[in-house]
Amino acid sequence: MADPEINEPDSSPVPATEAHTPQESSIVSDSWQQMVQAVLGVVLLLGALALVHYYAPTTAQGEPPSDLQTQVHELTAQVEQLKQDQAMPAVVLNRYRNSIGYIYGVYQVGFANQRPIVRARVSGTGFLVGNGLLATNRHVAEPWYGDAEAQKLIDHGATGMLESLVVFFPGSPTPVNLSPAAVSKTSDLAVLRAENPDVVRGLPVLPLAKSSGAPGQLVTVIGYPMGIAGMVAKSPTGIYERLAYRHNDISAASELAALSLIRPSTTCGHLGDVVGDKLIYDAPTAHGGSGGPVFNTKGEVIGVNSAYMDGFSGGTLGVSVDSLRPLLQEALKSR
Secondary structure (H helix, E strand, C coil), X not given: CCCCCCCCCCXXXXXXXXXXXXXXXXXXXXXXXXXXXXXXHHHHHHHHHHHHHHHCCCXXXXXXCCHHHHHHHHHHHHHHHHXXXXXXXXXXXXXXXXXXXXXXXXXXXXXXXXXXXXXXXXXXXXXXXXXXXXXXXXXXXXXXCCCHHHHHHHHCCCEEEEEEEEEECCCCCCCEEEEEEEECCCCCCEEEEECCHHHCCCCCCCCECCCCCCCCCEEEEEECCXXXXXXXXXXXXXXXXXXXXXXXXXXXXXXXXXXXXXXXXXXXXXXXXXXXXXXXXXXXXXXXXXXCEEECCCCCXXXXXXXXXXXXXXXXXXXXXXXXXXXXXXXXXXX
C-alpha cells in the first residue's frame, strides 16, 4: 500500500509586491469567512429541501411521490413484513400451544376369537378445529392404515381395532379420551372427537386458511416429534433420568402432564411445492409429529403434517387444508 503524500508548506519568501499589512489581512479574512458561511448556509438549505422533496409524504396539493420516495416506502414495507414473518413461529406457538395436543394410543390387528397378531402403540399430534373436534392424520386415528404388515392381515380377513386413544393437552394434568368423528377414504386425514368436550372448552380453535397458498412461502410446523421420548429428552435432568428408560409408557406421559411438561415443539421452513392436496416443505419433523398443524405467515393453518422422506431434508409431506375442510363439515354433521 502506497504511503500517503504529505504536502509541505511553501517556505519561499512572499514577493514584496504581494505583501499586506496586518489590518488589511484581517479584513480580507473576515470577508472570506462570511462568504464561506453564506455558501455553506445555502448548501445546507438546498440539502434540506432535497430531503423534503424525496422523503416527505405527498404534499397537500396532490403532487405524486417521486420514484425514490416510492422505493423507500416499498423497502420499509418489505422490512416490516420480514420482521413479521420471522416472529410468526413464536406468535403461533404462544397463541395456540394449549390447543395442540399429544395423542397416544394402543391398537391391535387380528382375527375374531383369537389373540391379536399385532398389538402396538401409536403416537401423534392433533389440534383443535372445532368445539371438541381435533384434526390429525388417518394413520393416527387408524394406526393400521398404511402399515404393510397389518394390511396383509386385513386382506386375509383380519380387522384393526383401537384399544385406547387419548390426547394430552399442555397445561392439563389429565388426558381426554378420543373417538373417530370422520376419517378420509382418500387422504391421510381424520377428525377426532373429545369424549369430554368440557376439558377443551375455552381453548382457541386454530384458524384454517382459505387455501394452501403458493410455493416459496415460509411455513411453521408445530407438534410432538419423537413423542414422549422427545418431551423426556428436554425435561429437567432429574425427570429425564427417571423416565429415560420408559419413555414409551403411558405412565410417563401422565407424569409429564402432571408436571406441565407436555410441550410441543416448533420447526420452520419453506413450502417447496404443492401437488394436488399434497404439500412438500423442508421444516423438519419425526415420528410423533404426524397430525400437527402447518401454518403460513398469517398464522393460518394451510395443512396437516403427515410424513417425511428419509434421507432428504426437504421432503416433509403434509395434506392441504383443502382436503381437511370437507372432512370437518362431515364431522360437524355427525354430532
